Amino acid sequence: MKNLALLSISIVLMFGCRNAPQVIKESWTDKPVSSWPNFALTNEISFSDTTYYDIANSFLVSTGSDTIGISCKHMFFLFEELGLSSVDLGDSFESWQMYPKNQKERRVAIKRLINTNPQEQIGQYNTMKVRDWILFELEKQNNQLYPLKIRYTAVQRNETVYAVGWGWEQKDISKPSIRKLQCYKNLDDYFYAQTIKADIHPKGTSGSPVIDKNGYLVGIVSGQEGNMTVIGGIKYLTMMFDKYGIKYNLSNQ
Structure with a gap:
């Protein structure tokens, strides 16, 4: 019985190890930062009478089937000066572009804010930190920028x-x-x-x-x-x- 129990444990461990997902390290992480792909981006956001340059940060992510843009929702605190009170870019919004701060020519333009919600109030930061993601559909991909x-x-x-x-x-x-x-x-x-x-x-x-x-x-x-x-x-x-x-x-x- 003892030998049978040990055999059963060995089989469980063996198949458990075989089925464990293996994480494949991104090869660029072993390189100097200057050689990393472009994934750290900043934003240029234009409304009809105001443009914000190099504001906050953003990046692209791969979902496995698509690439989307990401930035922080609490940026809407800044937009309150334009009269916005909810997570909605409003009628005066014109464009939003993302690019590496040191290479502005490598940019992507957003097509729309995916999680826009006129009913979601901007609120205070202590309520924002649990939901501080905004997601964007892109106009088109840019293979010079790397989605994480x-x-x-x-x-x-x-x-x-x-x-x-x-x-x-x-x-x-x-x-x-x-x-x-x-x-x-x-x-x-x-x-x-x-x-x-x-x-x-x-x-x-x-x-x-x-x-x-x-x-x-x-x-x-x-x-x-x-x-x-x-x-x-x-x-x-x-x-x-x-x-x-x-x-x-x-x-x-």
Whole structure:
């Protein structure tokens, strides 16, 4: 009986190991940052009487079947000065373009805001951080820009992640800045992370993609609370995929 039990355990372990999903590391993560593909973007947003240049951050993601644009919803706080009060770009909206800050000629234009919602009030930040994702359909793809693959598993406590983007106080824009962060507490909708090492002050880095050690998207920079960075989790992104019928492949990684 003892030998039979040991054999059963061995079989379970053997097949369990065989069926475990294998994460394929993005090859560019082993290269210098200057050689990374273009995925850290910023925004130029035009309304009929106002244009915002190099505002916040954005990026592209691959769902496995399509590429969409992403930025931070709390950018709508800025649009309140235009009279907007909900997550709707309004009648005076003209265009939204995303591009690397150091290579403006490499840009994509958005076709529409996917999760527009005139009933969703902009509200306060403490309600925004659980929903701080806006999704865009693109006019057309640009193969000079790299869409990040998504990791659908949760970031663990003490796990190291990296925020890659452009800051307001960044003088050298030859490449995006990188902040090395460590997850302090994951609350599912968002998580808190402590800065381990940073090129720049985090001011202005909202909307930056947060990637894991393998180069997969695990969140979006939402804000700062004290010495903690608030990072929107993937949960809300997948909720939007489901709500708006966006197909995504869980084995995308």
